[in-house]
Amino acid sequence: MSGEVPATVQGIYEEVLRRNPGETEFHQAVREVLESLAVVLGRHREYTEMKTVERICEPERQIIFRVPWQDDRGEVWINRGFRVEFNSALGPYKGGLRFHPSVNLGIVKFLGFEQIFKNALTGMPIGGGKGGSDFDPKGRSDAEVMRFCQSFMTELYRHLGEYTDVPAGDIGVGAREIGYLFGQYKRITNRYESGVLTGKGLGWGGALVRTEATGYGAAFFAEAMMAARGETFEGKRVVISGSGNVAVYGIEKVHQLGGTAVACSDSSGYVVDEKGIDLDLLKQVKEVERGRVDTYAQRRDSATFVAGGSVWDVPCDVAIPSATQNELDGDAAAVLARNGCRYVVEGANMPATPAAVKVFRDTGIGFAPGKAANAGGVATSALEMQQNASRDRWTFEHSEARLAEIMRDIHARCHETAEEYGSPGDLVLGANVAGFLQVAEAVHAHGLI
Numbered sequence: 001m002s003g004e005v006p007a008t009v010q011g012i013y014e015e016v017l018r019r020n021p022g023e024t025e026f027h028q029a030v031r032e033v034l035e036s037l038a039v040v041l042g043r044h045r046e047y048t049e050m051k052t053v054e055r056i057c058e059p060e061r062q063i064i065f066r067v068p069w070q071d072d073r074g075e076v077w078i079n080r081g082f083r084v085e086f087n088s089a090l091g092p093y094k095g096g097l098r099f100h101p102s103v104n105l106g107i108v109k110f111l112g113f114e115q116i117f118k119n120a121l122t123g124m125p126i127g128g129g130k131g132g133s134d135f136d137p138k139g140r141s142d143a144e145v146m147r148f149c150q151s152f153m154t155e156l157y158r159h160l161g162e163y164t165d166v167p168a169g170d171i172g173v174g175a176r177e178i179g180y181l182f183g184q185y186k187r188i189t190n191r192y193e194s195g196v197l198t199g200k201g202l203g204w205g206g207a208l209v210r211t212e213a214t215g216y217g218a219a220f221f222a223e224a225m226m227a228a229r230g231e232t233f234e235g236k237r238v239v240i241s242g243s244g245n246v247a248v249y250g251i252e253k254v255h256q257l258g259g260t261a262v263a264c265s266d267s268s269g270y271v272v273d274e275k276g277i278d279l280d281l282l283k284q285v286k287e288v289e290r291g292r293v294d295t296y297a298q299r300r301d302s303a304t305f306v307a308g309g310s311v312w313d314v315p316c317d318v319a320i321p322s323a324t325q326n327e328l329d330g331d332a333a334a335v336l337a338r339n340g341c342r343y344v345v346e347g348a349n350m351p352a353t354p355a356a357v358k359v360f361r362d363t364g365i366g367f368a369p370g371k372a373a374n375a376g377g378v379a380t381s382a383l384e385m386q387q388n389a390s391r392d393r394w395t396f397e398h399s400e401a402r403l404a405e406i407m408r409d410i411h412a413r414c415h416e417t418a419e420e421y422g423s424p425g426d427l428v429l430g431a432n433v434a435g436f437l438q439v440a441e442a443v444h445a446h447g448l449i
């Protein structure tokens with residue numbers, strides 16, 4: 001862990017451990033936020049008296065359901081579906097759906113908990129939630145994915161609504177899945193309720209820039225961090241893990257801002273391409289063919305594929321972990337530091353372990369936590385909701401300018417809050433405190449609910 005749990009919040013942490021046994025990722029996410037909050041509770045006695053932190057640590061509602069479906073050969077499968085409606089103080093529950101075999105309640109809760117503060121940081125009126133299933137879409141046909149999505153939504157629909165709970169994508173859930181989910185919601189409810197899901201197709205209620213938003217946003221955030229140190233992306237080597245939605249559009253924006261992304265990965269290994277990742281080829285392999293990264297290396301002379309191994313072995317100035325939680329541990333962080341890395345910006349949710357974050361602190365590497373750096377995705381989801389509600393459609397340029405502004409604002413807010421609370425430069429503390437204060441004020445105003 002990155003530090004001691006301060007005495008003022010120790011009791012809260014122990015109660016979270018006791019009430020949520022075995023949910024290690026949830027414990028980790030809660031602990032990291034609590035470590036930042038002692039300083040806040042010292043200034044706000046009302047939050048201690050009204051158990052505001054304890055209430056925020058307890059989801060408002062947790063839904064777990066059976067998802068039966070049949071594959072193309074007629075075999076029956078039974079998956080588990082989750083939706084954790086964590087906190088609605090600032091707006092309807094908002095957060096993605098993850099389809100991955102590793103999904104369990106503890107992972108959904110960690111993601112939902114993070115989402116509360118992330119969504120608060122965007123400044124948009126959205127509460128925090130997350131959902132998903134242990135369904136593995138890899139290798140499944142479109143028809144199988146469709147049947148699974150239909151079965152999943154047949155249970156979930158009763159909990160959703162544009163003013164209630166608005167899911168979107170996450171790992172394993174992209175435009176294809178959102179399409180099938182929306183179709184089934186519309187069929188069951190007989191309502192064309194555009195605002196019930198975000199990440200929709202551009203021809204039927206989707207918003208320009210939502211696809212690119214998380215990766216672009218992380219790059220904008222990195223740009224703001226560098227600007228605070230008088231630097232730019234110009235000439236910087238960048239390593240981005242993953243090769244999904246966040247990674248692909250992170251690479252795209254890094255290149256537009258003057259940096260060079262030289263490596264990316266998936267769960268099979270990583271590719272290094274000293275000439276810079278060829279985005280057209282990467283998109284062809286990952287988005288069109290739904291293939292593996294080794295195919296990229298097979299088709300590009302300047303690229304090498306390394307099976308297994310750690311993408312963090314590739315020397316870089318900027319690292320943008322954009323695959324999954326706890327993918328960058330203390331050892332990998334030490335390698336990054338030794339190789340001269342200066343910035344680590346979390347595109348994924350909680351990709352750096354507490355030991356890694358400690359290395360970044362000790363070595364002076366600028367570190368941006370996911371709840372700040374990857375907030376561009378959900379912020380642009382809120383822009384999609386705004387366009388749906390007003391039956392409007394913004395241009396790419398307008399939406400991207402809004403996204404860039406939001407990311408600069410989040411950086412400024414985290415930066416200023418860290419200074420105000422006595423830890424200049426500590427964006428982890430800044431993000432946790434700024435996000436918490438916004439949520440806590442609303443929770444407090446709504447009374448004991």
Ligand code: NDP
Pocket residue numbers: 100102169170171172173214241242243244245246247265266267268322323324325347348349374375377378
């Ligand atoms: P995708 O499904 O599009 O891509 C995920 C990528 O990460 C793939 O390359 C995948 O490799 C890799 N990956 C996933 N799980 C693992 C694992 N257990 N071990 C190794 N590699 C893994 O997802 P996204 O790009 O949407 O999401 C990536 C991260 O960003 C997640 O942490 C997500 O929560 C976060 N995020 C996403 C947002 C969004 O708008 N999509 C918004 C904010 C955060 P493989 O295909 O081999 O599994």
Ligand code: 2IT
Pocket residue numbers: 094095096097115118166167168169170198349374375377378379381
């Ligand atoms: O982790 C996240 O912020 C997301 N997966 C996006 C959530 C959303 O509602 O757009």
